[in-house]
Amino acid sequence: MAGIELRNINKIYGNSFHALHDLSFDIKDGEFMVFVGPSGCGKSTALRMIAGLESISSGELKIDDRLVNDVDPKERDIAMVFQSYALYPHKTVRENIAFPLLMAGLPKAEIDSRVNEAARILELTTLLDRKPALLSGGQRQRVAMGRAIVRKPAAFLMDEPLSNLDAKLRVQMRAEIASLQRKLNVTTIYVTHDQVEAMTMGDRVAVMKGGVLQQVDTPQNLYKRPDNVFVAAFIGSPSMNLYEAVLNGRTLTLGSNSFEIPDRVFEGRPSLNGASNRQVIVGIRPEHMNDAAIRPSSAEISAPVTLVEALGSESMVHLNIDASWVDAGDPDAVADIGAEKAAVARFSPKSTIRAGDIARVAVDAEELHFFEPDTRTSIR
Amino acid sequence: MHRVSRPSVSGILINAAALVLVLSYALPYIYLLMTSIKPAADVQQIPPSFFPAVISFENFREVLQSSTLPKAFINSLTVAMLTTALSLMVAVPAAYVATQYRRRITTFFLLFALVTRMVPSVSLGVPLFQLLKSIGLLDTIPGLVLAHTSAAVPLALLLMSAFFEGVPKELEEAARMDGCTRFQAFRKIILPIITGGIAVTALFTFITSWNEFLYALLLTSESTKTAPIVIAEYNSVYGLAWGAMTAAAVLYSLPVIIVTLALQKQIVGGLTFGAVKG
Ligand SMILES: Nc1ncnc2c1ncn2[C@@H]1O[C@H](COP(=O)(O)OP(=O)(O)O)[C@@H](O)[C@H]1O
Ligand SMILES: [Mg+2]
Numbered sequence: 001m002a003g004i005e006l007r008n009i010n011k012i013y014g015n016s017f018h019a020l021h022d023l024s025f026d027i028k029d030g031e032f033m034v035f036v037g038p039s040g041c042g043k044s045t046a047l048r049m050i051a052g053l054e055s056i057s058s059g060e061l062k063i064d065d066r067l068v069n070d071v072d073p074k075e076r077d078i079a080m081v082f083q084s085y086a087l088y089p090h091k092t093v094r095e096n097i098a099f100p101l102l103m104a105g106l107p108k109a110e111i112d113s114r115v116n117e118a119a120r121i122l123e124l125t126t127l128l129d130r131k132p133a134l135l136s137g138g139q140r141q142r143v144a145m146g147r148a149i150v151r152k153p154a155a156f157l158m159d160e161p162l163s164n165l166d167a168k169l170r171v172q173m174r175a176e177i178a179s180l181q182r183k184l185n186v187t188t189i190y191v192t193h194d195q196v197e198a199m200t201m202g203d204r205v206a207v208m209k210g211g212v213l214q215q216v217d218t219p220q221n222l223y224k225r226p227d228n229v230f231v232a233a234f235i236g237s238p239s240m241n242l243y244e245a246v247l248n249g250r251t252l253t254l255g256s257n258s259f260e261i262p263d264r265v266f267e268g269r270p271s272l273n274g275a276s277n278r279q280v281i282v283g284i285r286p287e288h289m290n291d292a293a294i295r296p297s298s299a300e301i302s303a304p305v306t307l308v309e310a311l312g313s314e315s316m317v318h319l320n321i322d323a324s325w326v327d328a329g330d331p332d333a334v335a336d337i338g339a340e341k342a343a344v345a346r347f348s349p350k351s352t353i354r355a356g357d358i359a360r361v362a363v364d365a366e367e368l369h370f371f372e373p374d375t376r377t378s379i380r
Numbered sequence: 381m382h383r384v385s386r387p388s389v390s391g392i393l394i395n396a397a398a399l400v401l402v403l404s405y406a407l408p409y410i411y412l413l414m415t416s417i418k419p420a421a422d423v424q425q426i427p428p429s430f431f432p433a434v435i436s437f438e439n440f441r442e443v444l445q446s447s448t449l450p451k452a453f454i455n456s457l458t459v460a461m462l463t464t465a466l467s468l469m470v471a472v473p474a475a476y477v478a479t480q481y482r483r484r485i486t487t488f489f490l491l492f493a494l495v496t497r498m499v500p501s502v503s504l505g506v507p508l509f510q511l512l513k514s515i516g517l518l519d520t521i522p523g524l525v526l527a528h529t530s531a532a533v534p535l536a537l538l539l540m541s542a543f544f545e546g547v548p549k550e551l552e553e554a555a556r557m558d559g560c561t562r563f564q565a566f567r568k569i570i571l572p573i574i575t576g577g578i579a580v581t582a583l584f585t586f587i588t589s590w591n592e593f594l595y596a597l598l599l600t601s602e603s604t605k606t607a608p609i610v611i612a613e614y615n616s617v618y619g620l621a622w623g624a625m626t627a628a629a630v631l632y633s634l635p636v637i638i639v640t641l642a643l644q645k646q647i648v649g650g651l652t653f654g655a656v657k658g
Contacts, residue, residue, distance in 0.1 A: 052556075074557075082553070086554035088551065088573075089573060100559055104559055
């Protein structure tokens with residue numbers, strides 16, 4: 001087991017594409033760290049550099065306090081699970097799982113008992129003599145896991161290991177991997193583009209965008225205190241609603257709506273005190289907008305309803321807020337939002353609001369997020 | 381299931397077309413077989429007959445008892461096998477490196493190999509003759525092997541790189557994570573996966589050398605003549621020995637058929653390589 005330390009890591013590919021910029025953070029011994037971000041942001045690159053499959057252009061990589069920049073993958077004592085599983089097609093499940101032990105030169109009896117143990121943990125015992133081609137996607141995923149855990153390595157690296165599974169199996173495997181990691185207590189780096197996976201699995205989550213680390217923190221802190229607009233919008237589903245707004249004293253003007261901000265908001269953000277005509281980006285989570293007819297509030301806005309998605313336990317209400325919508329810069333999100341750029345509010349299922357109505361929306365003003373319009377960083 | 385039992389018009393047409401195609405390939409060979417088992421005297425009868433009136437193996441007896449043909453067969457076999465081995469030893473590692481560690485230079489290398497195939501062998505024959513003469517390999521087995529290898533390697537390179545292209549890069553990476561050096565990853569993981577591809581390449585290389593006529597004609601004279609040269613000579617030295625020639629040609633085609641059948645499983649595996657990926 002080992003901690004992993006990244007110091008100002010840069011990656012410049014052969015075609016002079018600068019894929020990673022000054023990546024720095026620590027992963028503690030036994031920690032489950034998730035790299036998350038839109039596709040192409042450099043997650044796999046970072047992971048492959050830690051694995052030793054990709055060279056480090058500059059910076060320092062330490063595993064267990066040892067500088068490993070130029071150490072061969074096989075000397076790093078790290079196991080990796082690939083997105084495609086990369087099972088050896090000519091070997092049986094047993095031979096696949098045994099392969100790293102064979103390469104390590106373990107005695108046969110030891111190999112047998114470890115393979116059987118891993119197979120038992122992953123419920124692969126009955127499949128040990130099959131070739132990978134005869135396995136289902138979920139079973140292949142387990143074999144890939146088995147090949148990783150059998151070695152008892154210093155760390156696991158996993159690159160989107162669940163993305164080839166169907167949605168139901170993905171949720172199941174998500175829980176299994178997380179609990180397996182807790183049981184084995186091996187330092188793990190897990191790459192995904194799915195923020196739900198990141199939030200549910202990680203002890204800490206590193207959010208990346210365009211080769212730049214945005215924020216590393218626990219899932220709760222990322223959700224409660226995002227450092228910038230990108231993290232605010234990327235974490236959470238549906239996304240945080242982000243609009244340009246103007247603050248005058250304690251009055252926030254959002255398009256044609258205005259409401260008062262409670263004192264508590266200013267306590268944590270001294271720079272907003274005594275604002276006059278201060279431009280801000282305001283962020284409102286969907287759950288902080290409710291039907292004012294059910295839960296009245298001192299801060300209310302009204303907006304036309306374009307769509308209501310009744311999910312039973314809650315209703316997703318799409319609102320056409322007449323303030324200027326802020327693009328958080330998540331390339332994957334554009335497709336979801338489309339041209340509508342609607343705000344989404346999470347109403348109680350008791351709400352009787354319907355598309356076409358003008359909704360009176362109670363805003364939980366204490367829970368608002370504020371960002372600088374130019375730097376897009378959080379105002380604290 | 382039901383479709384099979386009710387032949388459709390398009391099905392009949394496709395089968396008819398396939399039959400015509402197969403016959404157009406097979407008929408000359410069948411005619412060769414038929415001719416080879418006719419008595420020598422019947423071979424040139426006018427009008428010619430397709431089927432032999434009497435079956436006789438006198439043509440085969442003649443070529444097998446001749447002083448030249450058995451020796452030529454051994455030469456051909458030796459040259460083809462050595463060429464195959466040498467070509468694979470060069471092409472398999474080279475194609476692997478060119479595809480797995482793709483750089484501009486490796487792409488250029490593969491293209492260049494292709495370009496050398498465009499130069500007609502007639503124009504390469506004379507320089508090759510001079511080269512081999514200057515190093516004393518003219519009219520020797522190693523000399524002809526070298527010449528055939530130079531012709532076979534580009535083809536082998538292209539075939540092998542197509543097969544390696546089909547091997548996911550992650551397999552090598554997984555092997556390296558599992559404790560292999562790059563060479564161990566190649567030998568323990570990649571090579572076993574690619575055996576079908578190697579079999580196909582070996583077959584094509586073997587056939588290239590086995591069938592090669594021009595270099596063999598230019599670069600060998602007495603002791604190392606290969607079978608195609610000797611077979612062609614039936615047509616000149618003693619006049620027209622059609623019967624002996626057809627028998628020799630039938631014998632000449634046997635090794636290729638045998639090798640193809642022997643490697644059939646690997647060849648089908650090699651040609652349907654995509655299935656391995658899963
Ligand atoms: N071998 C390479 N050469 C050049 N650019 C690359 C190479 N591999 C990845 N990239 C680029 O680097 C960026 C990050 O890629 P990657 O780490 O795979 O992203 P992610 O895993 O987050 O989707 C992408 O823009 C990708 O196009
Ligand atoms: Mg990736």
